[in-house]
Every structure is written in C-alpha cells, then in structure tokens.
Amino acid sequence: MSTYRSPFERLREKYDESELRCPACGYTDADGGWRVTTSGGRVRYQFVCPACDAIETRELRLER
Ligand SMILES: [Zn+2]
Structure with missing residues (x-):
C-alpha cells in the first residue's frame, strides 16, 4: 500500500480534521467542510458560517 x-x-x-469554528461568532459547524x-x-480554503455569514478564508501556496 502506497x-x-x-x-x-x-x-x-x-x-x-480540524474543527470548523467561526472566528466571528464562535459557531462550530460539525457537519460543514472547507470549500476548496x-x-x-x-x-x-473557504468556510462560510451558516450562523452569521462570515467568510473564513485561508490561502496556501503549494510547493512544487
Ligand atoms: Zn459566524
């Protein structure tokens, strides 16, 4: 197995694996996921909070 x-x-x-927790209102979305x-x-990675519509965005650069 590779x-x-x-x-x-x-x-x-x-x-x-990380918990989705809105930094604006503290809402934890157990069923949600990052939009990649x-x-x-x-x-x-974007996560739109269903409670307050805050958008959490994280951007990562891939190494080649
Ligand atoms: Zn929120």
Whole structure:
C-alpha cells in the first residue's frame, strides 16, 4: 500500500480534521467542510458560517 500523498492531499486532510469554528461568532459547524479551490500553485480554503455569514478564508501556496 502506497503511503505517498501529495502536499495538497495532506493539507486537505489536516483541514478536514480540524474543527470548523467561526472566528466571528464562535459557531462550530460539525457537519460543514472547507470549500476548496485551487488556482495555479495556490489552494484556497473557504468556510462560510451558516450562523452569521462570515467568510473564513485561508490561502496556501503549494510547493512544487
Ligand atoms: Zn459566524
């Protein structure tokens, strides 16, 4: 069984495991997930809080 995972997959796992908690109102979304989009060498994670509509965005740069 191969253990190789791309940096993207590893980052995604990390975010999937982390708790989604809105920094604006403290709402914790247990069922939600990060919306992941990629462009070029960047990965953008977005989480829209269902309680207050705050948008949490994190952008990461992938190493080549
Ligand atoms: Zn919120």
